[in-house]
Amino acid sequence: MDKENCYRNRTDIKNHNDLYAFALNLLMERVCMEIADRDGRNAMTPALMFTDSRKNDNNNKLDKELQIAYLRARSLGTHYIKFPNFCESLVFLDSNYSCGIQCADFCAGAIHRKFEMQDEEFFNVLIPAIRKNKLENIYGYGIKIYK
Numbered sequence: 001m002d003k004e005n006c007y008r009n010r011t012d013i014k015n016h017n018d019l020y021a022f023a024l025n026l027l028m029e030r031v032c033m034e035i036a037d038r039d040g041r042n043a044m045t046p047a048l049m050f051t052d053s054r055k056n057d058n059n060n061k062l063d064k065e066l067q068i069a070y071l072r073a074r075s076l077g078t079h080y081i082k083f084p085n086f087c088e089s090l091v092f093l094d095s096n097y098s099c100g101i102q103c104a105d106f107c108a109g110a111i112h113r114k115f116e117m118q119d120e121e122f123f124n125v126l127i128p129a130i131r132k133n134k135l136e137n138i139y140g141y142g143i144k145i146y147k
Helices: 003-009 016-039 057-074 097-117 121-128
Strands: 050-053 089-092
Touching: 003 016, 003 050, 016 057, 097 121
Parallel strands: 050 089
Antiparallel strands: none
């Protein structure tokens, strides 16, 4: 996501909280679309979302703000999709003790390196696991690029 472009071109993004909320909405859309593809459009397969905690009292405010963005998204959905599958709350974990969060960090790092540094080495490892359409296209399906 091109943060500076988001701040310039989206009237609804005024600060980092808005940017995190926007990114969270994009992620939640992808999860709901994957559930619909796998289990059917009206499937009520539950989705539980884990995230890395900011770990200290000074940043606890950021965790609370992300939780509020999650609850708002869960309640309202987006222009394109509602989020009936998501459980009532984000689960914050310390990445030092969660291999799942460490794996998500690896994936985020690999995606960042591909699009910001043109280094595809680790991104190519992820491609088989990224959501695709019937034509095997990952863009707009598993990878949402917002510039």
